[in-house]
Amino acid sequence: xxxxxxxxxxxxxxxxxxxxxxxxxxxxxxxxxxxxxxxxxxxxxxxxxxxxxxxxxxxxxxxxxxxxxxxxxxxxxxxxxxxxxxxxxxxxxxxxxxxxxxxxxxxxxxxxxxxxxxxxxxxxxxxxxxxxxxxxxxxxxxxxxxxxxxxxxxxxxxxxxxxxxxxxxxxxxxxxxxxxxxxxxxxxxxxxxxxxxxxxxxxxxxxxxxxxxxxxxxxxxxxxxxxxxxxxxxxxxxxxxxxxxxxxxxxxxxxxxxxxxxxxxxxxxxxxxxxxxxxxxxxxxxxxxxxxx
Numbered sequence: 319x320x321x322x323x324x325x326x327x328x329x330x331x332x333x334x335x336x337x338x339x340x341x342x343x344x345x346x347x348x349x350x351x352x353x354x355x356x357x358x359x360x361x362x363x364x365x366x367x368x369x370x371x372x373x374x375x376x377x378x379x380x381x382x383x384x385x386x387x388x389x390x391x392x393x394x395x396x397x398x399x400x401x402x403x404x405x406x407x408x409x410x411x412x413x414x415x416x417x418x419x420x421x422x423x424x425x426x427x428x429x430x431x432x433x434x435x436x437x438x439x440x441x442x443x444x445x446x447x448x449x450x451x452x453x454x455x456x457x458x459x460x461x462x463x464x465x466x467x468x469x470x471x472x473x474x475x476x477x478x479x480x481x482x483x484x485x486x487x488x489x490x491x492x493x494x495x496x497x498x499x500x501x502x503x504x505x506x507x508x509x510x511x512x513x514x515x516x517x518x519x520x521x522x523x524x525x526x527x528x529x530x531x532x533x534x535x536x537x538x539x540x541x542x543x544x545x546x547x548x549x550x551x552x553x554x555x556x557x558x559x560x561x562x563x564x565x566x567x568x569x570x571x572x573x574x575x576x577x578x579x580x581x582x583x584x585x586x587x588x589x590x591x592x593x594x595x596x597x598x599x600x601x602x603x604x605x606x607x608x609x610x611x
Contacts, residue, residue: 319370320368320369320370320375320407320410320412321368321369322366322367322368322369322415322416322419323366323367323369324365324366324367324423325365325366325367325377325379327356327362330367330374331348331351331352332348333373333374334351334367334374334377335347335348335351337374337375337376337377337402337404338351338377338400338402340404340405341402341403341404341405342400342402346400351400353501353504354379354381354399354400354611355379355381355399355400357501358381358382358383358501359495359497359498359501360381360382360383360384360498361382362382363379363380363381363382363399364379364380364382364396364420364423364424365377365378365379365380365420366378366416366419366420366423368403368407368412368415368416370407375403375404375406375407375412376402376403376404376407376412376413376416377400377401377402377416378398378400378401378413378416378417378420379398379399379400379401380396380397380398380399380420380421380424380430381396381397381398381399381611382394382395382396383395383396383397383431383492383606384492385490385491385492385600385601386490386491386492386494387488387489387490387491387599388487388488391490393428393429393490393594393597393600394426394427394428394429395427395428395429395430395431396424396427396430396431397430397431397432397433398417398430398432399611401413401416401417401438413438413441414441414445417445418445425592427592428591428592428593428594429589429590429591429592429594429596430447430589430590430591430592431587431588431589432447432587432588432589433585433586433587433588433607434586434588439586439588442588443588445590446590447588447589447590448588448589448590449586449587449588450585450587450588450589450602451584453566453567453568453584453585453587453602454566454567454581454582454583454584454585455564455565455566455567455581455582455583455584455585455604456564456565456566456567456579456580456581456582457529457530457532457534457562457563457564457579457580457582458562458563458565458574458576458577458578458579458580459561459562459563459576459577459578459579460551460552460555460561460562460563460574460576460577461552461561461577462552462555462556462559462560462561463556464552466549466550466552466553466556467515467549468515468516469513469514469515469546469549469550469553470513470514470515471511471512471513471550471553471554471557472511472512473509473510473511473512474510474511474512474521476496476499476500476503476510487541487542487543487544487570488599489569489570489599489600489601490597490599490600490601491539491541491601491603492603492605492606493523493539493540493541493603493605494541499521499523502605503523503538503605505610507525507526507527508523508524508525508538509523509524509525509526510522510523511524511550511554513542513546513549513550513553514546515546515549518542518543518545518546519542519543519546520540520541520542520543520544520546520547520550521540521541521542522537522539522540522547522550522551522554523538523539523540523605524536524537524538524554525538526558526560527564529562529564529582530582532562533560533562534560534562534563534564535551535554535555535558535560535562535563535564536564536565536604537551537563537564537565537566537571537604538603538604538605538608539603539604539605540570540571540603544570544573547570547571547573547574548573548574548575551563551574552575563576564582564604565604566585566602566603566604566607567579567581568601568602568603569599569601570601585602585607587602587607
């Protein structure tokens with residue numbers, strides 16, 4: 319008989335990691351689990367496990383992942399991650415049962431948000447989730463040789479003092495605080511540049527990698543004054559000696575002055591509201607969709 323209970327972070331981690339290693343991701347580690355679900359600045363993840371006798375055979379995590387605008391209004395968001403069922407227990411509906419049990423027990427959210435794979439996408443749609451269809455991954459070309467005027471760009475260290483709410487544009491985003499930046503962009507391949515011009519400031523987060531064999535700036539996120547984004551990105555391209563930018567075509571990035579752009583693929587994003595209407599200013603960044611989460 320299958321039973322269900324909340325995950326116990328003090329004793330269940332090794333068994334859950336082994337479950338995920340054997341059935342979902344062989345490279346998954348306890349450090350990754352604790353980073354995502356225990357040390358998250360938005361709060362500890364909601365998690366339930368299924369047990370066959372005393373053995374954990376399935377798990378679901380709902381990560382807390384809030385969006386906030388410049389007026390301090392918060393959209394309480396949770397997203398299912400690291401959902402895993404033992405291969406011997408598949409076909410019994412544990413995926414659906416775990417998701418629904420989590421939500422029945424924990425009601426403190428406004429929307430659900432997910433980036434499912436091909437296998438889980440149909441299951442979420444059956445549960446009443448809807449696709450966000452207006453997001454695409456694109457490749458853009460920047461003219462890095464034109465003058466950016468009085469724009470200044472410098473390295474930003476996450477240990478630097480910083481005001482807590484960095485979001486001064488109108489969009490609801492996750493990247494609004496130093497605590498989020500420190501948590502989310504801890505890996506050494508992320509680069510954060512401070513962009514400023516007189517009394518205007520912005521922070522651009524990116525990586526350098528190859529897309530379709532083309533060396534690119536991977537534009538992960540941006541926070542701060544939206545008027546600095548286009549010129550700041552151009553200056554970053556000049557510094558890195560790169561003209562190609564891989565980015566998510568959201569409303570903020572539409573302000574970037576590209577020479578030319580090309581669509582690479584649609585972004586698979588789904589959501590479900592709970593007595594809540596998703597505002598037009600809800601903004602997802604490329605960093606929100608990266609596989610590291």
